[in-house]
Amino acid sequence: EVQLLESGGGLVQPGGSLRLSCAASGFTFSSYAMDWVRQAPGKGLEWVSGISDTGDTTHYADSVKGRFTISRDNSKNTVHLQMNSLRAEDTAVYYCAKGERLPGTPSLIDYWGQGTLVTVSS
C-alpha cells in the first residue's frame, strides 16, 4: 500500500523559511517522480513543484520559482520542499504526491499524502 507522510508544517513569519518532508513507503520510491501540491484555505488545488525519479530534473510553478526548492533522497525514500521568503499567500495545506509514469508524457499524480498545514503570519 502506497503511503505518503508529510511533516514540517507549522506557523512561520513572513519572510521566514520552512522545510517540508515527505516519507514514502509501499512502492519503489526511486522509480517515480514526485510532486508537491498546495491548497489555500477554502480554495482550489495548485501544483507547486515536481522532481524526476533520479532527482536531476525539477520544475516549479511561477508563483514559487526562486523561493522554493524541491529535492529528494532516494536512499531514505524522502522528498523535501525547502520554502524560503515565505509570504501570507503561501498559507495552505501542502500535499506530497506520487507520479505515475504514463507512456510519452510527464507523470500524472496517482497517490496523495494527507497534507501538512503551513501558516504564514506575523
Next chain:
Amino acid sequence: DIQMTQSPSSLSASVGDRVTITCRASQGIRNDLGWYQQKPGKAPKRLIYAASSLQSGVPSRFSGSGSGTEFTLTISSLQPEDFATYYCLQHNSYPFTFGGGTKVEIK
C-alpha cells in the same frame, strides 16, 4: 503556461441525476489529463487518467472523455457518496495546472 478552465464552478443535483463537468485547455494537451475527487478535509483521489481511463477501484458510473482542448467528466447516476469537489489536472507540460474545481452539492 497552459490554463485550464473548468465549468461549472458549482452545481446542485439529486441522487440519480446525470452530471457532466467540463474542462477546457488553453492549448492542445492531447489526452494528458486526469480527474480527481476531493471530499472536505481529505486528500484528493484520482478517478480518471489519460482523459478516459478509469482508475482501478473507481465505480463505472464515472467516465471521462475528450482530447485536445475539451474534456468532460460524467457521473451517470449520482450517488450520495459522490457529493464532493472535482478537479481536472493537465500534465502535458510544466507547470502542471488544475482547473478551478466543481463543487457538486445536494439539491
